Amino acid sequence: MAESLRPSLPAGIYGITAERFSGGRSNIEVVCKMIEGGVTTIQYREKRPFKSHRQMLEECLRIRAVTKDHGVLFIVNDHVDIALLAEADGVHVGQDDLPVDAVRRLVGPEKIIGLSTHTPDQARTAEAAGADYIGVGPIFQTHTKEDVCAPVGLDYLDFAVGHLSIPFVAIGGIKARNIHQIVRRGAKTICLVTEIVAAEDIPAMVRQLSAALE
Secondary structure: OHHHOOOOOEEEEEEEEEHOOOOOOOOOHHHHHHHHHOOOEEOOOOOOOOOHHHHHHHHHHHHHHHHHHHHHEEEEEEHHHHHHHHOOOOEEEEEOOOHHHHHHHHOOOOOOOEEEEEOHHHHHHHHHHOOOEEEEEOOOOOOOOOOOOOOOOOHHHHHHHHHOOOEEEOOOOOOOHHHHHHHHOOOOOEEEEEHHOHHHOOHHHHHHHHHHHH
């Protein structure tokens, strides 16, 4: 498949699974509710030792089926092997994971590759390495991930808006109360984790956030 036919990161709300924050609901249930609300991208993110590779694959196969039925982009975090086995649309990696060129050799030309970045230099490097999109963040303080770096603030978001030719997703500590700060600066794709998965009414929350983007 030609590079031009590779999936691209859509604008809208980018949802990430985080079962330990979801109030006893399974990842599958939460994903279905996010899709009901209108998310445009789902990223499966689970850290071992909470789940085995077998459990993660089983969940990803189910999520792949429902995202495919609804035309939602499906990304697997970190695990290239699970992304391939589940026939996900792509994979998202961090600065300490496999480099983008190595991931490309594994996944081939048809899948989208995202890379987390925290500085303008990392963004430029990601773009030059062939990343299809990058994560820009954490914009604000976040406790969703245990190994997260310090907030990068709004200046890095301004850099991404003004200097990058590839899409990006703004992420990290974004809530309904501050999403307008991100939208005003020009971000088109925005990720919220606990604000969505911990919401009592997930579809209503996603619709509220999507309305803020508009």
